Amino acid sequence: xxxxxxxxxxxxxxxxxxxxxxxxxxxxxxxxxxxxxxxxxxxxxxxxxxxxxxxxxxxxxxxxxxxxxxxxxxxxxxxxxxxxxxxxxxxxxxxxxxxxxxxxxxxxxxxxxxxxxxxxxx
Numbered sequence: 771x772x773x774x775x776x777x778x779x780x781x782x783x784x785x786x787x788x789x790x791x792x793x794x795x796x797x798x799x800x801x802x803x804x805x806x807x808x809x810x811x812x813x814x815x816x817x818x819x820x821x822x823x824x825x826x827x828x829x830x831x832x833x834x835x836x837x838x839x840x841x842x843x844x845x846x847x848x849x850x851x852x853x854x855x856x857x858x859x860x861x862x863x864x865x866x867x868x869x870x871x872x873x874x875x876x877x878x879x880x881x882x883x884x885x886x887x888x889x890x891x892x
Contacts, residue, residue: 783826787816808836841884845874866892 777785797809815830824830848870855867873888 780820780826783829784820786829787819790816805836808832808839811836811839838878838884841887842878844887845877848874863892866890 791813794809794813797806798813800806809832812830812832819825819830852867852871855861855864856871858864861867867890870888870890877883877888
């Protein structure tokens with residue numbers, strides 16, 4: 771019988787990760803590569819993956835970092851657009867906005883992130 775080596779789950783995950791890094795090398799070297807920022811974030815996620823609780827069971831997705839960054843950008847915009855309400859102690863909906871802003875701040879640490887955005891409950 772020819773010697774066939776069965777890779778462990780961790781070895782297979784590292785092999786896949788290394789192949790993904792090779793596949794995306796060009797994005798790291800070409801400054802005007804389309805979506806270069808998202809790909810660079812993805813590559814960093816790949817490098818960090820073995821030290822996370824998701825390793826080796828849940829492979830990073832190339833879209834995940836871009837989606838998460840877009841969600842953070844949206845959240846930051848929502849927080850900025852409601853800053854003026856926090857300064858107005860007599861605003862009729864101030865309590866609702868305080869609750870909303872708290873949900874926005876905590877959102878990235880929840881299981882709903884980035885798929886389900888917090889909503890203002892008036």
